Structure formats: C-alpha cells, structure tokens
Amino acid sequence: MREAKAVVDPARVEAIIAEYQHQRWALVPLLQRIQQEFGFIPPDSIGLIARGMKLFPAQVQAVISFYAQLYTAPRGKNTVRVCRGTACHVRGGKTILKLVKQHLGIDEGETTPDLEYTLETVACIGVCAIAPNMVINDVTYGRMNPKKVSQVLGQRDKTS
Helix, strand or coil: CCCCCCCCCHHHHHHHHHHHCCCHHHHHHHHHHHHHHHCCCCCCHHHHHHHHHCCCHHHHHHHHHHCCCCCCCCCCCEEEEEECCHHHHHCCHHHHHHHHHHHHCCCCCCECCCCCEEEEEECCCCCHHHCCCEEECCEEECCCCHHHHHHHHHHHHHHC
C-alpha cells in the first residue's frame, strides 16, 4: 500500500487541544476539529490528545477507529467512491473500478502520493437506476463506461 505524506505542525495540534482541554465530553468534536485542520488525525497526535483530555491513548484510538469518518492517514483533496452494489456489479462496476484504479494508480483505500485523490468502494450509492456509478466528492456520475471514466477523471486532472 502506497502511503501519502503530509506535514503536520505539532504546535498547531497543541493549540487545538488547548481549546478543548480537560473536557472529556468534547473528544469527538476535538478529533473532528483536528481532522478538519489537517485532513486527518495525525497518529503522532494521539498521545497529545490523550494527555490533554486526561484519557489513555487507547481510549482516543478506540474512538477514532469506531467512527468511519475519522482518518489517521492523509486523504486526497478528492474522494472517488465506486459502487460495488448488485446493480452496478451486474452492469460492469467491476470494470469501472479496475479502470479507476489504473487511472489513479492506487488501490481501494489508498491515496495518491500528491494527496489529490483517495479511492474508496461503497456497498451502494443508492442510484441503482443509473448503474454503474461512481461519486467524486459530492457529484454522482451514472451510466459509467470505460470511455466515460477516462473523460471524467481526465477532465478533473486538467482542472486540478
């Protein structure tokens, strides 16, 4: 698995923690704030967070791992989600995923080294009538085919 790199200022992490310090109830808002600031929760900050919140690092890590929307690795500016639902699968979703992987040069759950894209698969996007489909950030692309994958991702590459 390729790992994307991001630079995090520990002093900035400490400043955010200070805003929530000793308020155990505020752990989730604190984690969300740190993630908003850096795009992820730096693993090196877990000890700092635990100390500031008077918790054990394992307690902080447990909360992070419980919530699917909290990440401990850098994520791309753009999230590409490819549907693996039944309708998409039957209509060629497996090929769409393969082409997206090839275009981005990453596998599911990975982020491009330039932090431009993160690739995820989802059980269902909920627009089965236009299967196969994928979502980039908040935009849904339906009736995907090999040509359309190249067009959509190629256009995005030009504007990035």
